[in-house]
Amino acid sequence: MTTSPPPGAARVLVVEDDAPTRAYVTRALQRAGYTVASEAAAAPALATLDEAPWSALLVDIGLPGASGFDLVREARRRRPEVPIALMTADASVEVAVRALRSEVDDFLTKPISPEDLVAQVGRLVALRRTRTTTPVExxxxxxxxxxxxxxxxxxxxxxxxxxxxxxxxxxxxxxxxxxxxxxxxxxxxxxxxxxxxxxxxxxxxxxxxxxxxxxxxxxxxxxxxxxxxxxxxxxxxxxxxxxxxxxxxxxxxxxxxxxxxxxxxxxxxxxxxxxxxxxxxxxxxxxxxxxxxxxxxxxxxxxxxxxxxxxxxxxxxxxxxxxxxxxxxxxxxxERPAGSRAGDALLTTTPQQETSDATA
Missing domain, CATH: 3.40.50.10320 (LmbE-like)
Incomplete structure (x- = not known):
């Protein structure tokens, strides 16, 4: 469920199947001023990912059904600009290596303090800003x-x-x-x-x-x-x-x-x-x-x-x-020439044909 965002607020999507952990992470980030949406599984998370711009995505590895790694792969395909951090209680080298190979941007080990969580999400949000390579229209x-x-x-x-x-x-x-x-x-x-x-x-x-x-x-x-x-x-x-x-x-x-x-x-x-x-x-x-x-x-x-x-x-x-x-x-x-963000083809003029007046 997404909270109503104040203008300009960074938006974080949290995907965690454990309800107490999901509530803990959501509350800590909201107290830090972030707008937070949370989901418990991969399928609804992907639907939410498509609904709005996001500053960061936090994904638990052990999701039901499709795993966190599966979700990361699909999220990276759909929204390559969004930084992703994997969350897990398993801090083994094997898991860390797999996380790096999945091209995530950070790795969060649970349990994590609110201060460390907010700091790591802040780094992800800053990274998101650097990925905006096209000029703002x-x-x-x-x-x-x-x-x-x-x-x-x-x-x-x-x-x-x-x-x-x-x-x-x-x-x-x-x-x-x-x-x-x-x-x-x-x-x-x-x-x-x-x-x-x-x-x-x-x-x-x-x-x-x-x-x-x-x-x-x-x-x-x-x-x-x-x-x-x-x-x-x-x-x-x-x-x-x-x-x-x-x-x-x-x-x-x-x-x-x-x-x-x-x-x-x-x-x-x-x-x-x-x-x-x-x-x-x-x-x-x-x-x-x-x-x-x-x-x-x-x-x-x-x-x-x-x-x-x-x-x-x-x-x-x-x-x-x-x-x-x-x-x-x-x-x-x-429109501007090819290669600009406003259009991808010819400078075109569309014929403008006047119509007769009508009542509303």
Missing amino acids: RVLAIGAHPDDVEIGVGGVLAGHQDAGDDITLLTLSHGQRGGDRAARAAEAERAAALLGATLRLGDLEDTLIPESGPTLDLIEATVADVDPTIVYTHTVNDLHQDHRNVHRASMVAARGVPSVYCYESPSATVDFRPVRFMPIDRMVERKLALIAAYDSQAAVRSYLAPDLVRATSRYWGRYGSRDVDHCEPLEVVR
Whole structure:
């Protein structure tokens, strides 16, 4: 069970089948300020490992079913950047040699004092920081209403979170036509917290967001403050006039941003023409959690039903690579050349075809 993390807290995953030991390790690390999740076996541990970014992984050797060594092997394959320490009460040379051969980063002998445990985990966390070899991106995701960006790029944003990128969400209205403004603002805050993102919540009038004036001012001010390297915003190929107007304002405000992408919403038209299909297999559950934060909407909007969200990403997954099941589609307005983190192929311009005005 994962505790609610304070912003920026180092996250440690503890895998230990002995309940008293698991509680002891968890409590010692929490008292030191770490955010801790704990599991008792390899299978649930791997599922938890996939759900969030981690600063360190502590694994007991003697797990039921798959051993700690088996878990280390699979964890190293899935998340090579996460430092791993094996825990055991058997301090024999044979076990130590096997631990080293499994390419773990540290070896913890039980019993261990809280002070020594915290010190060793601190070294693992420091090692994790040295493994961030790619530059941090500054990501700005723009939406007209609360839940727009989570629907469009919730999985992609979870990937940015895992990469340690700085994420800012700019939502231009409280979405008051869709529910109580205070409730929707609180829901937006909850979703942003799940992403470790900064939320900027505007107060433009829902369904009457203009393409210039205050809309442009808000986006330009945010771009100036955040200095994003990547922007995600609405497509112009959308039936909702707020979405189209936010797109147009974004194109002006983000004219100096290196990479700009447009995401799909439930009101996108058949003219939506994605050319990037971002794999989100590991992020689907986290995307669903982001959308579930908007419980006032999830209960009344059929397009927020988990099975439909899954089906949509599964549909777009057919355009991804062979081993990918779920994708989020993006139109490319502009992106950096091959080899950069924002994209892996051509500098592409996606045709932008205007649609006629529609009511909300």
